[in-house]
Amino acid sequence: MSAATGRSVGDLVGKVRDRLRGDRRVDPDALLARVEAVERFVRATTDHVPEDRLGPAHTLVERAGARLALSRDHTVVALAGATGSGKSSLFNALARLDLSPVGVRRPTTGVAHACVWGPLEGANRLLDWIGVLPRHRFVRESALDGDDEAALHGLVLLDLPDFDSVERAHRLEVERLLGLVDLVVWVVDPQKYADRVVHTGYLRGFQQHRDVTVVVLNQADRLPPADLPVVLDDLRRLLDADGLDGVPVLATSAVDPAATTDLRGILETTVTQRQAALRRLAGDVDAVTAGLADLIGPPAAEDDVDRNTVRELTDALAASAGVPAVAEATEQAYRHRAAASTGWPVVRGWRRLRPDPLRRLHLPGPGTPEVDDETAPTPLTSVPDPTAAQRSAVGLAVRAVAAKSSAVLPAPWPAAVTTAARSRLGDLPDALDRAVAGTDLGVGGRPVWWRLVGGLQWLVTLAAVAGLGWLLVGYAVRALQLPALEYPMIGAVPLPTALLLGGLLLGLLVALAVRPLTSFAARRARARAESRLRAAVAEVGREHVVAPVRSVLQAYAQAREALAAAGR
Numbered sequence: 125m126s127a128a129t130g131r132s133v134g135d136l137v138g139k140v141r142d143r144l145r146g147d148r149r150v151d152p153d154a155l156l157a158r159v160e161a162v163e164r165f166v167r168a169t170t171d172h173v174p175e176d177r178l179g180p181a182h183t184l185v186e187r188a189g190a191r192l193a194l195s196r197d198h199t200v201v202a203l204a205g206a207t208g209s210g211k212s213s214l215f216n217a218l219a220r221l222d223l224s225p226v227g228v229r230r231p232t233t234g235v236a237h238a239c240v241w242g243p244l245e246g247a248n249r250l251l252d253w254i255g256v257l258p259r260h261r262f263v264r265e266s267a268l269d270g271d272d273e274a275a276l277h278g279l280v281l282l283d284l285p286d287f288d289s290v291e292r293a294h295r296l297e298v299e300r301l302l303g304l305v306d307l308v309v310w311v312v313d314p315q316k317y318a319d320r321v322v323h324t325g326y327l328r329g330f331q332q333h334r335d336v337t338v339v340v341l342n343q344a345d346r347l348p349p350a351d352l353p354v355v356l357d358d359l360r361r362l363l364d365a366d367g368l369d370g371v372p373v374l375a376t377s378a379v380d381p382a383a384t385t386d387l388r389g390i391l392e393t394t395v396t397q398r399q400a401a402l403r404r405l406a407g408d409v410d411a412v413t414a415g416l417a418d419l420i421g422p423p424a425a426e427d428d429v430d431r432n433t434v435r436e437l438t439d440a441l442a443a444s445a446g447v448p449a450v451a452e453a454t455e456q457a458y459r460h461r462a463a464a465s466t467g468w469p470v471v472r473g474w475r476r477l478r479p480d481p482l483r484r485l486h487l488p489g490p491g492t493p494e495v496d497d498e499t500a501p502t503p504l505t506s507v508p509d510p511t512a513a514q515r516s517a518v519g520l521a522v523r524a525v526a527a528k529s530s531a532v533l534p535a536p537w538p539a540a541v542t543t544a545a546r547s548r549l550g551d552l553p554d555a556l557d558r559a560v561a562g563t564d565l566g567v568g569g570r571p572v573w574w575r576l577v578g579g580l581q582w583l584v585t586l587a588a589v590a591g592l593g594w595l596l597v598g599y600a601v602r603a604l605q606l607p608a609l610e611y612p613m614i615g616a617v618p619l620p621t622a623l624l625l626g627g628l629l630l631g632l633l634v635a636l637a638v639r640p641l642t643s644f645a646a647r648r649a650r651a652r653a654e655s656r657l658r659a660a661v662a663e664v665g666r667e668h669v670v671a672p673v674r675s676v677l678q679a680y681a682q683a684r685e686a687l688a689a690a691g692r
């Protein structure tokens with residue numbers, strides 16, 4: 125039976141050969157590289173993309189890895205179809221097992237049978253992996269076979285359970301096996317070739333494997349010869365509608381050895397090319413990468429999360445960490461400490477009684493506290509808690525970091541980036557508190573000029589005290605009517621008076637003169653503290669917000685590269 129939609133067998137076999145040849149040839153190494161790229165994609169996206177989207181990729185990596193690791197010398201061809209279409213009969217006819225007592229007979233048991241052309245040993249691992257039981261394995265090649273079987277050396281032919289089996293377990297088994305084989309021969313018969321279930325349930329889903337699918341109209345001997353071309357044309361039309369245009373269609377009959385020659389020819393070509401396995405997997409990779417394409421869009425700038433956005437984040441974090449309050453306290457503390465060192469000695473003690481503005485916030489002067497200490501109180505400082513507005517500003521800034529850095533990305537990446545940005549939000553208050561507590565505000569020491577001025581103040585005060593004492597002694601001497609003291613004179617002013625008044629006046633003048641200097645230095649101390657605090661806060665933002673975002677963007681970049689590599 126050599127009718128094939130109006131073409132000769134030579135045409136058909138030639139066409140199959142064309143499809144298996146030349147630029148369509150799959151290089152095993154290139155295929156392996158593509159599969160590895162899919163694996164990289166899965167690894168990069170697994171935490172960020174919904175699991176069900178990665179299912180097919182997972183399956184592919186598992187299956188392709190295993191298939192490529194197993195014998196590449198074997199080509200697995202499956203006979204699939206509905207009950208009674210003649211799969212088992214064809215299996216027997218192709219394997220020439222008809223007369224053999226081990227021939228596969230009806231009714232089928234719902235398990236696959238296999239026939240191996242060539243030594244079984246090499247194929248056993250493959251069959252183990254496919255899941256064909258040892259007692260269902262047959263060997264075709266024996267010393268008795270002539271050269272006509274040599275062309276099929278390496279073929280592993282499977283007789284699949286009926287795919288329309290009422291038993292769910294059988295159906296699942298068929299679907300599993302269809303996912304594993306290298307070439308599928310769909311067997312239909314003249315009665316049921318137009319069955320909708322066959323077309324919508326199976327053939328349509330097999331589009332991406334068009335290159336490794338052959339459709340066979342079996343039991344052609346049952347049709348009047350004149351009807352055969354009509355039925356074949358009709359079948360062709362239905363297959364075209366299934367998206368399987370170009371898939372070879374041919375007629376066979378299991379009861380007539382001559383009528384299996386076409387199919388045999390196709391099998392020989394397939395085996396010879398040994399490409400079926402690779403092309404099947406290449407088709408899988410195509411399908412999987414096409415299914416993942418919508419997860420990847422334009423490149424993301426993972427390395428520079430927009431500077432402005434980071435500055436806004438730092439602003440919000442700084443406000444919520446109380447940086448302005450601490451900076452203000454630093455300025456006041458500077459004035460306070462400067463006054464205590466350079467003020468008029470008579471009132472210095474009184475100043476010391478007033479609390480230091482920084483100590484009030486439990487902020488230390490010099491050095492960093494032991495922030496890693498487990499026993500450290502939480503919070504470390506008593507900087508006022510952030511207001512609700514400040515907290516929500518932090519939330520907004522964090523969202524803005526996520527939104528801006530993922531604006532160009534397709535779903536689900538923006539959501540993944542947002543989740544990452546917010547992932548450590550709960551740790552922020554403590555981290556900010558520690559950062560503030562750990563920042564050296566730069567007001568711990570006593571500048572030299574404080575000491576000089578302080579010394580000067582002591583000097584003039586001592587002068588005033590000495591003058592006062594001298595004058596008091598003079599009064600006492602006069603009161604006791606002793607010989608009066610002669611004060612040395614400076615111009616018209618007695619020296620003790622000059623010392624007393626001059627000392628007081630100089631003290632006052634020094635205090636006044638130092639004031640603008642203190643103000644200036646206090647403002648500078650504030651600015652310095654503020655910039656150090658901002659740097660510490662920015663670091664917290666980098667670690668808790670930007671770094672998680674970056675890691676998602678990096679995963680995206682890796683996934684993007686992997687998908688591009690998998691698509692090649």
Ligand SMILES: Nc1nc2c(ncn2[C@@H]2O[C@H](COP(=O)(O)OP(=O)(O)O)[C@@H](O)[C@H]2O)c(=O)[nH]1
Nearest residue numbers: 207208209210211212213230342343377378379
């Ligand atoms: N006339 C004819 N009968 C066939 C042909 N193929 C199978 N049959 C018969 O169709 C019935 C079902 O065949 P079988 O191989 O068990 O189909 P399966 O269920 O697909 O495995 C059996 O009675 C076979 O003898 C064929 O090409 N021509």
Ligand SMILES: [Mg+2]
Nearest residue numbers: 211212230232
């Ligand atoms: Mg059967």
